[in-house]
Amino acid sequence: MGEPRVFAASAAPFASRVAYAAAHVVADPFGGTLDWDATLAFRRHLWAHGLGVAEAMDTAQRGMGLDWAVTRELIARSGREARAAGGRIVCGAGTDQLPPGPAPLDAIAAAYEEQLAVVEDAGAVPVLMASRQLAASARTPGDYAAVYGRLLPQLRRPAVLHWLGPMFDPALEGYWGSADLDAAAAALLDLIGAHASKVDGVKISLLDAGREIDLRRRLPGGVRLYTGDDFNYPELIRGDASGHSDALLGVFDPIAPAAAAALRALDAGDAAGYEDAFAPTLPLARHLFETPTFYYKTGVVFLAWLAGHQRHFRMVGGLESARSVPHLARLFELADAAGLFPDPELAAGRMRAWLTVQGIEQGIGRGGAA
Numbered sequence: 213m214g215e216p217r218v219f220a221a222s223a224a225p226f227a228s229r230v231a232y233a234a235a236h237v238v239a240d241p242f243g244g245t246l247d248w249d250a251t252l253a254f255r256r257h258l259w260a261h262g263l264g265v266a267e268a269m270d271t272a273q274r275g276m277g278l279d280w281a282v283t284r285e286l287i288a289r290s291g292r293e294a295r296a297a298g299g300r301i302v303c304g305a306g307t308d309q310l311p312p313g314p315a316p317l318d319a320i321a322a323a324y325e326e327q328l329a330v331v332e333d334a335g336a337v338p339v340l341m342a343s344r345q346l347a348a349s350a351r352t353p354g355d356y357a358a359v360y361g362r363l364l365p366q367l368r369r370p371a372v373l374h375w376l377g378p379m380f381d382p383a384l385e386g387y388w389g390s391a392d393l394d395a396a397a398a399a400l401l402d403l404i405g406a407h408a409s410k411v412d413g414v415k416i417s418l419l420d421a422g423r424e425i426d427l428r429r430r431l432p433g434g435v436r437l438y439t440g441d442d443f444n445y446p447e448l449i450r451g452d453a454s455g456h457s458d459a460l461l462g463v464f465d466p467i468a469p470a471a472a473a474a475l476r477a478l479d480a481g482d483a484a485g486y487e488d489a490f491a492p493t494l495p496l497a498r499h500l501f502e503t504p505t506f507y508y509k510t511g512v513v514f515l516a517w518l519a520g521h522q523r524h525f526r527m528v529g530g531l532e533s534a535r536s537v538p539h540l541a542r543l544f545e546l547a548d549a550a551g552l553f554p555d556p557e558l559a560a561g562r563m564r565a566w567l568t569v570q571g572i573e574q575g576i577g578r579g580g581a582a
Contacts, residue, residue: 213560217551219469219489221260226298228450231457232264232435233464234271234301236512237278239284241526244280249523252293257521261472263464265290265302267336270380271462272304273509275344277459277529283329291334292524302372302460303331304485306341312351318462320445321359325366327460332368337412339372340364344383352398353389360403369414372438372460376399377418379505380566393418397427408432415460419505429454440506442501446490450478462508466515467552493551499539499546507534511543517550518544518559523568538572 223499235258238250255265259331263304265288268283278286287303294301305327307320315323320343331338340363350356364371375396378385388396388403404411413436417423423443428437437446439457448457464471470489500511510531517525535543544563553559567573 213553213556214551216549216554216556217492218469219225219261219473221469221472222260222476223260223298225262226472226475229475229478230264230300231439231449231464231475232266232457232460233301233468233471234266234460234462235467236509236516237272237528238513238516238522239524239526239528241524242545245528246280246286247483247522248289251286251400252289254516254521255290255293256297256301258465259272259299261296261468262475263468263472264302265294266302266304266339266460268304269339269460269462270304270376271465271509273528273531274304274307274341275381276509280327283308284327285444286327287330287334287336289475291336295335301336301462302339303334303336303412304339304341304374305331307343307345310345312344315345315407317346317355317359318351320349320352321362322474323437324359324363328367337369338367339374339415341374342376342381342384342387345382347384347387350389353402355396356387356399357390357403357406361406362408364407367410371578372411373400373404373414374413375414375416375418376505379419379503381506384446391422393423397423397430400431401427404435405432408435412459413434413438417441418524419443419501422459424448425452426453428457431452442497446487448495449475462512463493463500465512466500466519466547466552467493467496470550470552486517493552495572496543496546496550496552499542502539507531510535511540514540514543515547515552518562519549520555520558525562532580537567537572 223447235252264525302402304453307323390396390398415438437457442463489498
């Protein structure tokens with residue numbers, strides 16, 4: 213095992229970027245849905261490092277085990293925690309209370325409205341999540357414009373729009389009305405242009421840095437681009453002479469202390485410190501989000517368990533079985549190499565126990581999993 217990197221914690225907000233970590237949820241291993249104490253404690257961990265919390269997003273297993281009834285309670289509880297901690301929070305509003313498959317556009321808009329009311333009552337900035345039902349029902353960019361055009365004028369505060377690529381959710385293929393990404397981007401830009409005063413920003417998760425930069429340069433003034441690119445986040449957040457991306461990232465959940473250190477270095481104009489904090493996390497991130505990308509949540513929870521943020525490696529819906537033993541063993545090695553385990557002996561002990569259960573008893577050496 214390697215030595216842990218030491219990152220000073222500060223809850224002060226960052227000066228140069230807005231950054232949210234999409235937070236995972238901790239399952240109740242005794243039959244309930246969530247372990248509320250552990251779930252909310254992890255959000256306090258993120259706020260303690262100055263990161264905002266992106267609640268009830270893809271990382272929290274929306275559409276992969278977490279239903280709307282529990283999600284509604286999660287949003288309410290996290291909203292109260294955010295107010296107590298003085299932490300920044302955005303929450304996902306979607307349509308997952310509807311049955312799978314196509315639905316009338318009016319029903320889809322009404323489902324969004326129900327969830328938006330919960331988010332706004334919690335005091336959070338809403339994220340209008342990409343909807344599987346809308347993707348299954350809409351036929352043209354005009355259908356998307358009609359639904360979003362009904363929702364955005366109603367909001368009490370500007371929202372974050374959400375473009376989640378099919379690598380994260382295959383049901384979202386062709387979102388914004390076209391499988392052609394250039395045409396889809398044009399439709400999204402038209403929507404933002406028509407409602408710019410109601411759009412705080414747009415989260416893009418396409419794992420395509422060039423496409424994100426192009427879209428970022430075409431946004432109206434005052435509308436943020438929140439990168440959701442878990443492969444290329446250091447360069448996108450750093451930016452260039454034409455601008456930069458802010459962040460709403462699932463990878464910030466397991467690398468929160470390192471991410472916060474990088475952003476504080478950026479605030480201080482310390483380019484070397486920024487690279488030093490982020491560079492060791494990139495191999496981990498690219499392994500964590502390898503195909504099938506939508507199973508990255510398994511690795512996120514595995515790392516949270518190894519790091520001591522929760523007592524077990526169990527997930528809502530049994531998703532702990534979604535990644536292979538070699539994948540998770542390699543994830544352990546990469547996290548150790550990045551110095552992300554605050555207690556290496558705890559991480560090693562848990563890894564040994566887990567490998568034994570998997571029928572692998574060679575143990576853990578200084579080089580990682582054997």
